[in-house]
Amino acid sequence: TQLLEQSPQFLSIQEGENLTVYCNSSSVFSSLQWYRQEPGEGPVLLVTVVTGGEVKKLKRLTFQFGDARKDSSLHITAAQPGDTGLYLCAAGGYQKVTFGTGTKLQVIP
Amino acid sequence: GAGVSQSPSNKVTEKGKDVELRCDPISGHTALYWYRQRLGQGLEFLIYFQGNSAPDKSGLPSDRFSAERTGESVSTLTIQRTQQEDSAVYLCASSSWFGQPQHFGDGTRLSIL
Numbered sequence: 001t002q003l004l005e006q007s008p009q010f011l012s013i014q015e016g017e018n019l020t021v022y023c024n025s026s027s028v029f030s031s032l033q034w035y036r037q038e039p040g041e042g043p044v045l046l047v048t049v050v051t052g053g054e055v056k057k058l059k060r061l062t063f064q065f066g067d068a069r070k071d072s073s074l075h076i077t078a079a080q081p082g083d084t085g086l087y088l089c090a091a092g093g094y095q096k097v098t099f100g101t102g103t104k105l106q107v108i109p
Numbered sequence: 110g111a112g113v114s115q116s117p118s119n120k121v122t123e124k125g126k127d128v129e130l131r132c133d134p135i136s137g138h139t140a141l142y143w144y145r146q147r148l149g150q151g152l153e154f155l156i157y158f159q160g161n162s163a164p165d166k167s168g169l170p171s172d173r174f175s176a177e178r179t180g181e182s183v184s185t186l187t188i189q190r191t192q193q194e195d196s197a198v199y200l201c202a203s204s205s206w207f208g209q210p211q212h213f214g215d216g217t218r219l220s221i222l
Binding site: 031 | 142152157200202207210213214216
């Protein structure tokens with residue numbers, strides 16, 4: 001069974017602070033996706049990473065795929081209240097898609 | 110429509126009743142997925158369709174759950190003889206092909222009294 005463990009589970013920070021969220025597994029993935037989910041809505045795709053060691057930037061968000069393609073991180077610079085939400089990593093396997101356990105982020109103004 | 114549409118958005122029913130949840134995927138998307146999300150938790154993968162076929166139904170929680178898809182379009186998730194532990198948000202997503210980035214609907218919030 002593929003498991004995606006995310007850490008931390010909860011994070012409450014002040015506006016302007018930096019943070020990093022991690023997604024780890026013992027399995028190797030061909031690709032990994034990050035989503036953000038706001039209350040009452042479905043998750044929205046942020047990025048897909050495919051190549052080991054790949055780094056992608058989306059404004060203040062930086063995504064990295066581990067060299068061995070078993071882990072990924074999401075770094076947010078100068079967090080804003082609009083970054084508040086549940087961050088989920090996800091990866092596809094044989095006949096199944098696995099989502100991580102999620103990191104709930106709260107950015108306090 | 111432009112996005113994934115789910116109906117109803119909210120459903121309250123009594124224990125023991127059957128419920129049917131509907132998902133309209135993005136037009137042209139061949140893969141369709143169903144997830145369950147309990148309050149404050151992550152997503153639990155239930156089943157996916159490639160076209161009208163569901164290759165693996167082992168993710169469905171029990172034999173009270175079933176899903177079908179017709180015309181490579183609309184899908185329904187049916188829960189028979191609902192139990193209180195079935196209370197959750199049921200999310201549907203679609204993608205151009207299995208494993209590609211998914212586009213989610215806003216879910217159906219199911220409450221079993």
